[in-house]
Amino acid sequence: MSLPVVLANTTHLPPEQMFSLQVGTKLFQVSGYSLNSDSPSLFTEFFVENKNATLFIDRSPQVFKLIMDHLQGYSVNIKDESQFTFCFLDAVYFKLPRLQDLLKNCEYYYICVGGQHFKLAKALLSQPGNSLNYFGLTCRSLFDDVQAVYLTMNLARPPPQSPPYVNRSPAFLADLITLLQGGMLDLTPERRQSLMQECRYYRFLRLEQQLVPAQISWNPLLQTEEIIINLKDVRCKFVSVPKSDQSPSQEPAAKRRRLLPDCHWYAVQYKRPYLDSDLPQARELIFQISACEVTLFFIKNAKTIHVAISGHTLVRFRSVFQKVLAENNIDLNAYERQNSLLVLPACVSLSSMHVNGMPCRNISSVVDEMQFKEQVIDFNNPNHINQLVPGLKLDLTKSLWKLGVQDNKLLMIAVKAEAVSGLKEYYRALDYI
Template identity: 35%
Template sequence: MASVASSETAPLTVEPLSERNVSRIPLILPHERVFPIQIGSELFKLSGASLSSDAPSYFSQYFVCQLESVKERGDDSSASIRTLYIDRDPVIFRDISLHLQGYHVQPRDGEHFVRLFSDAQFYSLPKLISQLYEESIFISIGHREFQIPREIFRDPGNSPNYFSLGFAAFFSRPDDLFPGLEREGLIRPPSILPPSVPKRSADTFAELLHFLRGYPIHIRDETHRQELLSDARYFHFKGLEQRLIPHSLSYNQATKRDEIVLRLENIQKSGISVLIENSDPLAGFVQYARPYVDNKPAELILEIGGESTKIHLSGGTPRAEFFRDTKARVAKLFEVISTKFNTPHHGQSTTLNNTLLSEDFVRVVLESDSAIVLDGKEHTEDSTGSSTADSTANENPRKRRRADGGSEEEEWVVKTGQWRLRLRSVPAGNGVECTLVATKLDAMSSQLARNMSRGFLGS
């Protein structure tokens, strides 16, 4: 049992919790006694049972010292207990007194939460602090208040995030409630404002929360997608971002492989892998799995747009040239593929020959089943073109018919293209190269075709 006080001023001890006494209130203060506490202008009278229910606390320590002093002086304890005066908000203390009396107190809004939390630590109420530590986070986004369960922010794919890295740290560790603040000599807790992010959209954040709770994602249009992506990146929801980026998942019956279509700018290093073919250790294809989302990789179909690709058709071997940021991104992608290809798991020590220096192009394969739209019309296999016997010509049966029979270089500007990334041995040489196998192209062969595709402003 607990020892409240004695003439020998023995140290205060509390009986440890067990199955026998787990529902009992420890005997820190006499349960039947009433102790006066004045908070601001309002007087509260709480029983020793209530004050002992969440202890040790500022209140229990104060009144234990009072009882010990009374016993030492031999005074009448019923008349010698002084009122404890504390200059804090009596409105907040009403909720705290309800907690001490055994009622569950739940924060009503962000302002109520931070005040209740601040006073709970000021009064050193361990149970209330622990309860508030597990409560939902209250935050104002775009001047609308949200109550967010903490478990949403503990998902590995979406944590750490804006909240766990930012001001939520003040409500994350019961042992260090105000990081960086020295508690020694602290008269009162620091002033805390309710968490607020006024410059983001409340409607967009509400949708992000809806998705984080596991509901299906419905994208109305590209503008809507960009709004969601912008705020998902702002709040550092990496897993949700991967679900929001444009993509297409399907199963190809012809190849008997799963496929994923992604834009070049959305490719991440951690999602790339290489599958080596059993028949040739120096051949394979590139796979991709969205980080935090996909359980297994699928064959990557890479989409490159923005008219940043040019295909040079002359010379018997089509090659692709890239411009602006696309060139740097493709070069970085090939570096990652080379690293993945040379992992100990694959047992390879051959590097990719594609370095994408200023003079380098990437080998392109135009197959008979490549879907090509050229100058706004479907481009079919050229039945009149001359055939060659070499393997390169067999790989690229799609030839552009030359109306003038001239020898000037044939070029296509690809508005948008989708490509498979195939690894293969370099013909007549050592090493491995990554070739782009066209699956679908929308291309232009001349400036006239580009001008014909223009639209007038506002039309």
């Protein structure tokens, strides 16, 4: 004989009847209406068969008070990460599907960072780059692990689960929350760097880019936007080289050629991740090099200028530009010398330069007028690597550059620089500690 179809509401209890639940040391009286509000559950399954019995539950009455609020139609007022974790564990134990869903889609992250409790609104982290973050992944792991272990291993109760704790600085997280809320902070360079490291830890990638020091301006002479950013903060994935048919500006060609009289160079461009994704066109990149690992070489007879990059700056330069240049048929290895130097032709005619602390209005005329006693490497003759010729060497302590590209060639275009001409001048610029 076929059985009748059993409807889901057959597990519902009489709404007006009161049912007794002994949770730990406390007795709760709950109506069938409240128990039916989140069913089927452990409660409805028990009382359908045992309407007048008392259900004994060896769990925390303090946590069950939160569950009672939920069953009676109130919002669950969770104070911290401990209450949140224990409430979810009991929601799984009591088989309350609606409460589990509410906690999974809660509007807040409840976390403890360095001993301080935070109630962080998820809406603050909804933007691309911030949304797939440390807290979201941690909470998802909590939900998935508890449910998977409890259901697949057929345990008597959910496995113990520690509330989420992060051994980081609570003051730094408070600063990040202030920034996410649209607030402003007066940050020292050291504090800014620390906050950027915290952003990387929590995977607040968009906020990290907001903290990266950058200056955006409109160049009225080139009719284009430019962005100044430290080389160490440039992300290689977002660097681009304009195509030959893509003009870097809308300025007439004759005026643009006066920038570099002999040929037309296209500046490498950059879009900051997440912040500039909607820009129709990338900005021209001006990158700052702050380390003393860049040297200008002026060759007197050949009237040429080269810039040599070494050390950590060379490693960073490669990591930023090598891939995008290779995609445009430019081999950066062709510019490397055996003594671990990357040597590129340079243009300084447009730059504002200070040498030994003094402004140098026309570096080319200075080079022509100087009595050359110094011998520098002749980078114009690749067949004689160590050949020395009369010239001038300037070590740059800080500089701004554009990287020009034209017909599979590279040119370092100096925008601004501070230089010293020798060891004595370098020591003179040092500050006392």
